[in-house]
Amino acid sequence: MKLYNFAAPNPQKVRLYAAEKGIPLELVEVDVINHGLRTPEMLAKNPLAVVPFLELDDGTVIRESLVIIEYLEELNPQPPMLGRSPLERARIRELDRLAELGLMAELAHYAHNISPFFADKGPQSPDAARMAVNCYRKNLGIMDREIGGKPFVAGDTPSVADCTLYATLGFGDYVGLKDADGFVNIRRWRASFATRPSAAA
Numbered sequence: 001m002k003l004y005n006f007a008a009p010n011p012q013k014v015r016l017y018a019a020e021k022g023i024p025l026e027l028v029e030v031d032v033i034n035h036g037l038r039t040p041e042m043l044a045k046n047p048l049a050v051v052p053f054l055e056l057d058d059g060t061v062i063r064e065s066l067v068i069i070e071y072l073e074e075l076n077p078q079p080p081m082l083g084r085s086p087l088e089r090a091r092i093r094e095l096d097r098l099a100e101l102g103l104m105a106e107l108a109h110y111a112h113n114i115s116p117f118f119a120d121k122g123p124q125s126p127d128a129a130r131m132a133v134n135c136y137r138k139n140l141g142i143m144d145r146e147i148g149g150k151p152f153v154a155g156d157t158p159s160v161a162d163c164t165l166y167a168t169l170g171f172g173d174y175v176g177l178k179d180a181d182g183f184v185n186i187r188r189w190r191a192s193f194a195t196r197p198s199a200a201a
């Protein structure tokens, strides 16, 4: 299995997950900065021109980071990282959505509206960038309360929500928004997760 990869949060989320589970993935590095996703060969694999995507040995392509993780989890159910009971699964999904939609997507809106790399996607708006930062900060507060004193985002064991949040905060650092450092529970959780071998993935 090949994971089409780049140093960016959604590929990192899958790498973190695979490292936590001990699932070997062959990484294929894509030169996203120089539009390596827009070649005819890459567009045939993923017309959305984003990473990550997973290519199976028979050439089948699976797109979307969470869908890739769900596929890998079905093949490798132990240790469970998407929940062991209906309620645990609901809770993990809820927190993963908060990390992905409430935090990572807001950082992406921010980057889309300030970075020259995205200037060809359409008119950029400083107001939209400011709104994204406000939403990011508000949602960090919600995430901080949700984590509370727990060792992992959703409880006593690592889940996909840890992978999404860890990758998201790294992206926040990259775009210069280090607001997460101001939240005591997030800061403690992040420092602890950073010591796991998977964090280097």
Ligand SMILES: N[C@@H](CCC(=O)N[C@@H](CS)C(=O)NCC(=O)O)C(=O)O
Pocket: 008, 009, 010, 011, 032, 049, 050, 051, 052, 063, 064, 065, 066
């Ligand atoms: N919903 C997708 C988002 C994928 C995505 O936006 N990937 C970014 C990197 S984190 C990307 O490839 N961006 C390149 C671009 O927008 O040109 C997923 O979860 O896989």
